[in-house]
Amino acid sequence: MEISIIGGGITGLTTALALHKRGIYSTVYEQADHLNEIGAGIWLQPNAVQVLRWLGIYDEVLSNGCILNKMEITYPNLCPIKKIQNHVVSDHHGNQTVAIHRGKLQQILYDQCAKLGIIELGMPYLHYETTDQHTTLHFKDKSVQTDIVLGADGIRSKVRESMKIASVYRPTGQICTRSVVTYNLPDHLKNEGKEVWGNKRRFGFSQLSDDSVYFFTVLNKEISPKSITKESLSKQFDDFDPIVASLINASGNMHTTELMDLKRLNTWHTSHACLLGDAAHATTPNMGQGACQGIEDAYYISDSLKKFKNPQEAFSVFEHQRRKKVDYVVNNSWRFGKLVHQRAGQLALRGMMKMTPEKVMSKQMNALYRVEGL
Numbered sequence: 073m074e075i076s077i078i079g080g081g082i083t084g085l086t087t088a089l090a091l092h093k094r095g096i097y098s099t100v101y102e103q104a105d106h107l108n109e110i111g112a113g114i115w116l117q118p119n120a121v122q123v124l125r126w127l128g129i130y131d132e133v134l135s136n137g138c139i140l141n142k143m144e145i146t147y148p149n150l151c152p153i154k155k156i157q158n159h160v161v162s163d164h165h166g167n168q169t170v171a172i173h174r175g176k177l178q179q180i181l182y183d184q185c186a187k188l189g190i191i192e193l194g195m196p197y198l199h200y201e202t203t204d205q206h207t208t209l210h211f212k213d214k215s216v217q218t219d220i221v222l223g224a225d226g227i228r229s230k231v232r233e234s235m236k237i238a239s240v241y242r243p244t245g246q247i248c249t250r251s252v253v254t255y256n257l258p259d260h261l262k263n264e265g266k267e268v269w270g271n272k273r274r275f276g277f278s279q280l281s282d283d284s285v286y287f288f289t290v291l292n293k294e295i296s297p298k299s300i301t302k303e304s305l306s307k308q309f310d311d312f313d314p315i316v317a318s319l320i321n322a323s324g325n326m327h328t329t330e331l332m333d334l335k336r337l338n339t340w341h342t343s344h345a346c347l348l349g350d351a352a353h354a355t356t357p358n359m360g361q362g363a364c365q366g367i368e369d370a371y372y373i374s375d376s377l378k379k380f381k382n383p384q385e386a387f388s389v390f391e392h393q394r395r396k397k398v399d400y401v402v403n404n405s406w407r408f409g410k411l412v413h414q415r416a417g418q419l420a421l422r423g424m425m426k427m428t429p430e431k432v433m434s435k436q437m438n439a440l441y442r443v444e445g446l
């Protein structure tokens with residue numbers, strides 16, 4: 073059985089490794105000619121960490137990243153809105169969140185795939201056609217026959233288009249700027265992820281490696297993305313703790329983008345093709361779960377393809393297993409992002425956070441972090 077994965081992002085690469093771990097051969101086709109360390113930081117929460125451990129690459133990820141044993145939402149002066157114990161943001165095995173440069177993570181995953189000879193770069197996918205016998209994938213410069221197509225080609229998925237699954241993008245009206253800076257946080261902040269809330273503004277940061285820090289800002293779109301510079305950001309956050317200004321001042325390259333997600337798709341699969349990761353369920357980053365959900369997809373689709381000979385049955389079981397959690401993440405992340413950027417909404421969220429008992433929070437987090445069988 074030939075399995076072709078379109079897209080060598082976090083989801084596609086992890087899926088190829090998960091299939092390999094279960095003794096199933098696949099090939100990843102990535103449009104880029106080479107990987108470069110673009111992007112900023114990413115926070116991998118315990119559900120993703122469990123899958124990376126299962127794949128045997130957690131130690132390498134950790135040696136390139138930084139453990140965050142506290143994730144806090146704070147006021148502009150860095151005082152937490154609600155003090156919570158560290159175990160609330162870890163899973164029942166004690167796994168915690170890991171911050172890593174997105175490019176580093178992708179390189180680790182890519183190196184594993186390259187060692188196994190299961191990835192081809194420079195392969196922009198165009199479309200596929202299917203007969204009773206097989207499916208032919210057409211790339212820019214060549215065509216390949218396959219039995220199964222896994223579309224891990226991101227929010228603007230061409231595989232999704234080929235499958236004729238209608239999709240609607242939902243722009244949030246919020247602009248996110250991200251950067252990685254050479255910086256050392258004071259010791260008491262070294263292992264903490266912070267999201268600092270102001271009026272219609274958010275600033276998040278954490279240490280990423282020994283000498284680098286990742287930060288992001290989220291602003292309402294009334295500020296034009298083109299006008300975002302170091303100077304304008306400094307002004308936006310001038311009433312925040314001074315560490316915020318020093319991080320902005322230390323920044324070089326900044327990536328600015330409007331946040332958006334994908335409206336719930338009617339289905340993720342056909343008889344021979346299935347969507348994974350952002351191609352199926354791109355979410356806003358407010359819960360820091362987009363890539364984590366793609367990594368979970370890798371674990372579950374590999375399990376399903378191992379258990380069921382019939383691809384459609386495998387896809388159907390996979391979609392059934394994944395829908396509930398994915399919908400929860402996408403919907404809550406969307407709502408949360410809207411509320412936190414409105415004065416009354418933020419007030420309500422803060423009140424809710426304060427009132428929710430730690431036990432309840434811990435239960436909710438553990439449900440989010442649960443991966444069956446791990």
Ligand SMILES: Cc1cc2nc3c(=O)[nH]c(=O)nc-3n(C[C@H](O)[C@H](O)[C@H](O)COP(=O)(O)OP(=O)(O)OC[C@H]3O[C@@H](n4cnc5c(N)ncnc54)[C@H](O)[C@@H]3O)c2cc1C
Nearest residue numbers: 079081082083103115197225226349350357360362363364
């Ligand atoms: C501001 C921001 C912050 C975020 N922070 C976090 C976080 O802290 N934690 C977290 O878990 N998630 C986070 N996310 C979400 C996360 O970035 C995405 O969910 C994740 O990168 C999706 O991975 P993917 O592999 O599914 O898709 P992508 O990363 O989009 O990868 C798709 C791959 O497919 C390739 N491709 C596309 N088209 C073709 C084609 N036609 N042919 C061949 N190849 C193709 C692309 O080149 C790319 O390599 C964040 C997102 C944003 C926007």
